[in-house]
Amino acid sequence: MSTRVELDNSPILLAARVARAFGNAHRLAYAQITPELTIANVSTNFHAIISNPANADDPVEGRRLDDIFYEFSGTEDTLDMIMQGGLPFFRLEDVNRVRPDGETVYLMFQISPLSDAQPEAGLLLIVEDVTEPAIMRQSLTQERNELRLVRNRLKAANTDLGRLNRLKSFIVTMAAHDLRSPLTTIRSYADILAEDLKGQVENDYIEFLMTIRSQSDRLSRLITDLLDLDMIEQGGLSLKPEPTDMRDVVQEAYDLMAPNAVLHRLTLTNEFATEPVIVNGDGQRISQVLVNLISNAIKYTPEGGRVHVTLGEKDGHAVTTIIDTGNGMTEQQLHKLFQVYYRTEEARESSIVGSGLGLFIVKTLVEAHKGYIKVNSKRGEGTRFAVYIPLASESEAT
Amino acid sequence: MTNKILVVDDDLVVRRLLKVILEADGYDVTTAKDGAEALDKMRESRPDLVCCDLMMPEIDGFGVIEAMRNDDNLKAVPLIAITAAGRNSYIERALELGANECVLKPFAKNQLLSIVSDVLHEAQLT
Numbered sequence: 093m094s095t096r097v098e099l100d101n102s103p104i105l106l107a108a109r110v111a112r113a114f115g116n117a118h119r120l121a122y123a124q125i126t127p128e129l130t131i132a133n134v135s136t137n138f139h140a141i142i143s144n145p146a147n148a149d150d151p152v153e154g155r156r157l158d159d160i161f162y163e164f165s166g167t168e169d170t171l172d173m174i175m176q177g178g179l180p181f182f183r184l185e186d187v188n189r190v191r192p193d194g195e196t197v198y199l200m201f202q203i204s205p206l207s208d209a210q211p212e213a214g215l216l217l218i219v220e221d222v223t224e225p226a227i228m229r230q231s232l233t234q235e236r237n238e239l240r241l242v243r244n245r246l247k248a249a250n251t252d253l254g255r256l257n258r259l260k261s262f263i264v265t266m267a268a269h270d271l272r273s274p275l276t277t278i279r280s281y282a283d284i285l286a287e288d289l290k291g292q293v294e295n296d297y298i299e300f301l302m303t304i305r306s307q308s309d310r311l312s313r314l315i316t317d318l319l320d321l322d323m324i325e326q327g328g329l330s331l332k333p334e335p336t337d338m339r340d341v342v343q344e345a346y347d348l349m350a351p352n353a354v355l356h357r358l359t360l361t362n363e364f365a366t367e368p369v370i371v372n373g374d375g376q377r378i379s380q381v382l383v384n385l386i387s388n389a390i391k392y393t394p395e396g397g398r399v400h401v402t403l404g405e406k407d408g409h410a411v412t413t414i415i416d417t418g419n420g421m422t423e424q425q426l427h428k429l430f431q432v433y434y435r436t437e438e439a440r441e442s443s444i445v446g447s448g449l450g451l452f453i454v455k456t457l458v459e460a461h462k463g464y465i466k467v468n469s470k471r472g473e474g475t476r477f478a479v480y481i482p483l484a485s486e487s488e489a490t
Numbered sequence: 491m492t493n494k495i496l497v498v499d500d501d502l503v504v505r506r507l508l509k510v511i512l513e514a515d516g517y518d519v520t521t522a523k524d525g526a527e528a529l530d531k532m533r534e535s536r537p538d539l540v541c542c543d544l545m546m547p548e549i550d551g552f553g554v555i556e557a558m559r560n561d562d563n564l565k566a567v568p569l570i571a572i573t574a575a576g577r578n579s580y581i582e583r584a585l586e587l588g589a590n591e592c593v594l595k596p597f598a599k600n601q602l603l604s605i606v607s608d609v610l611h612e613a614q615l616t
Contacts, residue, residue, distance in 0.1 A: 265575075269545060272574030276596035277503050280511065283599045312596050330578065 108135035125215040129157045141221050143191045163187050175211045198226035264322045268315045279308040306352055317449040324456050331374040331460055335484050338369040338410045342403045345382035357395040363402045369410045372484040373461050381457050384450045385414045385477050393418035409480040421469040430455040492518045493610055498528040499543040515603050525549025529557055539610055544573040544580055552587055559588040568613040
């Protein structure tokens with residue numbers, strides 16, 4: 093039989109009932125401490141909460157407080173002050189005990205006067221099992237540490253990426269430099285030979301030399317594309333806008349590509365505005381856009397086809413169109429056309445060389461001019477690219 | 491009178507190419523393989539024009555331009571910077587330092603010849 097006495101009106105029983113009412117009985121236990129600091133009455137869950145395996149066979153009642161909880165050693169003066177009303181309460185936090193099953197429980201002890209009116213009634217000890225919040229706090233701390241670790245790793249990875257990016261930039265720039273010198277030589281000697289040998293050798297040979305020349309031009313455009321892509325990625329795309337007559341720009345791109353059309357046995361035709369078409373733009377960059385689009389049209393149009401280039405004005409924009417009689421594209425291909433590194437399946441499987449960079453750069457350059465590109469394409473019929481760049485008069489007005 | 495042009499490039503093949511192109515157009519061409527040799531040669535015999543690569547070991551093209559512009563005897567000698575650099579900043583820097591023109595590699599033969607003749611013409615007017 094239990095030696096515990098629970099009087100109906102004892103404050104301990106009252107407190108235990110309150111705890112039960114609030115659903116806290118599993119984590120709140122109570123004990124009455126005599127003025128001599130021995131444990132008197134305890135609530136029925138006391139042994140369970142403090143993880144005393146002995147319970148009934150080894151009752152805590154009648155034992156000294158600091159005998160059961162060594163944490164109270166040396167607190168006599170403090171406890172005396174509480175009894176005299178000099179302190180409202182005394183608290184011990186994060187006391188831990190290992191349960192018989194090996195789990196650690198965390199307890200919080202709070203001691204306050206049992207009765208304000210009667211110091212001789214002794215003290216009320218409330219023991220709260222704070223294992224759940226403690227574990228939560230612990231795991232929060234752990235998570236915080238892990239997050240800190242992850243953040244540090246991310247920071248380091250970011251630094252590495254920045255370094256790699258700068259290295260990539262450096263390599264692209266260096267490679268471009270080292271590729272351009274030999275290209276200059278190849279192109280120029282092909283030029284010199286074609287000029288000097290004209291009329292002295294078969295026309296086929298002159299055409300071979302022109303092919304060497306146009307292919308080195310293409311390689312050099314690819315190098316420019318790589319440098320431009322790098323520049324765009326580094327956020328350093330810079331334009332030198334000035335009033336520019338689009339007729340000059342389109343004509344320049346057209347003339348540059350005309351020999352290419354001959355090589356591909358295509359008809360290249362044009363229809364340019366007769367009045368000036370002035371935009372506020374970087375002529376070199378716009379020319380680059382048009383060369384890219386015309387060169388694409390030539391590349392992807394079979395022999396005997398036609399590429400038609402026009403320049404006009406519409407809705408406050410200079411409009412350059414490049415229309416080809418090539419194979420056209422599907423909806424799906426059109427959708428991805430301007431993505432970086434995108435190449436259509438046919439382009440990849442055919443012998444047509446390309447990097448998938450050109451149209452991405454074209455789009456970026458046109459957008460940098462506050463313009464846009466429209467593409468219409470039909471399988472088997474051909475493709476029409478239209479480049480819209482705001483007229484200088486318009487952009488000044490806005 | 492034949493115009494004397496000094497070609498400076500660390501790449502032998504490019505040096506030869508420039509010599510072939512310029513000599514075919516009637517110029518008297520000497521070459522130097524780096525900035526130091528170029529400065530020595532132009533101090534020995536003042537050229538009418540210098541065609542100079544920008545990226546070279548030791549004294550690079552920028553160093554050549556600076557040295558020329560700080561040399562009373564070479565101050566007025568026009569210079570065309572020839573570069574394969576992909577950065578606009580190189581070109582801008584060369585022009586700021588006192589290059590008269592910049593030609594990007596790869597260049598077309600006729601483009602180079604017309605720039606050479608323009609720069610020489612301008613220099614002889616002033």
